[in-house]
Amino acid sequence: MLIRFRDPAAPRPSEITPEATWLDRRRFLASGAGLALAGFAGTWGLASRPAAAAAPEDFAPLPEVGRSPLSTDEEANSFQEIATYNNFYEFGTAKEDPARYARALKTSPWTIQVDGACARPGTLDADALITSPLLEERIYRLRCVEAWSMVIPWVGIPLAKVLDRFEPLGDARYVAFETLHDPRQMPGQRSRVLDWPYREGLRLDEARHPLTILAVGLYGRVMPNQNGAPARLIVPWKYGFKSIKSIVRITFTVDEPPTSWAVSAPREYGFYANVNPTVDHPRWSQARERRIGEWGRRDTLMFNGYADQVTSLYAGMDLARFY
Numbered sequence: 001m002l003i004r005f006r007d008p009a010a011p012r013p014s015e016i017t018p019e020a021t022w023l024d025r026r027r028f029l030a031s032g033a034g035l036a037l038a039g040f041a042g043t044w045g046l047a048s049r050p051a052a053a054a055a056p057e058d059f060a061p062l063p064e065v066g067r068s069p070l071s072t073d074e075e076a077n078s079f080q081e082i083a084t085y086n087n088f089y090e091f092g093t094a095k096e097d098p099a100r101y102a103r104a105l106k107t108s109p110w111t112i113q114v115d116g117a118c119a120r121p122g123t124l125d126a127d128a129l130i131t132s133p134l135l136e137e138r139i140y141r142l143r144c145v146e147a148w149s150m151v152i153p154w155v156g157i158p159l160a161k162v163l164d165r166f167e168p169l170g171d172a173r174y175v176a177f178e179t180l181h182d183p184r185q186m187p188g189q190r191s192r193v194l195d196w197p198y199r200e201g202l203r204l205d206e207a208r209h210p211l212t213i214l215a216v217g218l219y220g221r222v223m224p225n226q227n228g229a230p231a232r233l234i235v236p237w238k239y240g241f242k243s244i245k246s247i248v249r250i251t252f253t254v255d256e257p258p259t260s261w262a263v264s265a266p267r268e269y270g271f272y273a274n275v276n277p278t279v280d281h282p283r284w285s286q287a288r289e290r291r292i293g294e295w296g297r298r299d300t301l302m303f304n305g306y307a308d309q310v311t312s313l314y315a316g317m318d319l320a321r322f323y
């Protein structure tokens with residue numbers, strides 16, 4: 001196993017984007033030509049305001065961690081791109097809203113309640129997670145249902161290691177996740193764009209798959225609020241909306257739990273949400289995607305390029321029906 005150590009404070013080559021290039025990219029995005037689609041929930045406007053700035057130095061460094069063999073070798077997006085082009089409806093529906101409005105969210109102290117069908121219900125202290133010896137860097141592709149993608153160097157803990165501490169019972173088949181519900185801190189929750197709190201869920205075998213992590217940082221730093229501090233899910237073979245942010249509750253369930261996007265638009269978003277270029281969204285094709293920062297489009301890969309690792313999870317399932 002190849003483990004590379006690095007100075008978490010040192011920027012990666014991909015982070016050092018010449019400013020002119022970066023400005024060009026931002027202008028491309030702001031022009032609207034670069035926006036893959038106007039329409040996740042039909043509420044999207046074209047981004048016309050300048051992006052908020054974000055610098056890695058504003059976020060505390062995490063302990064040095066090893067890079068996982070499960071990481072992709074593709075070039076990562078810049079910190080700026082990752083921390084200023086976000087979906088986090090609790091802070092607004094425009095891509096630059098989370099970087100603007102999530103700053104005031106208080107992420108410490110922060111407790112995650114773990115309950116449901118498990119032998120040892122309890123809590124997780126988010127501050128303890130960021131010093132865990134189990135932390136590792138996972139450079140993953142993230143493919144959003146809106147047909148754009150990024151490559152992000154997350155830092156996190158395999159979710160299986162977290163879940164197993166609570167000893168799920170034999171009849172637990174699913175895991176449900178919930179984001180904080182606090183309209184005073186999350187102004188987007190004053191609008192009824194979704195039925196709050198944001199909810200997501202996985203089958204227990206998906207949640208325990210080695211690719212699935214509970215992420216607490218990126219680029220060697222603690223998680224920016226706009227990316228889901230203090231802890232969020234990352235499930236790299238599924239559309240980005242499965243990767244729920246700012247989690248406060250994890251519940252083991254016997255039945256498939258309701259999930260926010262499937263409740264809000266069941267014809268458009270299913271429980272599985274596996275990246276699948278052969279199953280179109282009812283309003284657009286999923287065959288291609290735009291990597292943020294690139295011109296043109298690339299083909300979308302089955303299971304977002306993680307087919308070798310996850311295809312067996314869905315043996316015998318009709319993926320057009322279970323979308």
Ligand code: MTE
Pocket residue numbers: 082085086087088089090142143144145179198226227228239240241242243244245246
């Ligand atoms: N989690 C919550 N609580 N609220 C959200 O609006 N958006 C999802 C997901 N997690 C969302 C969320 C969507 S649609 C995507 S694509 C990813 O977060 C985006 O993650 P990023 O902003 O860190 O790239």
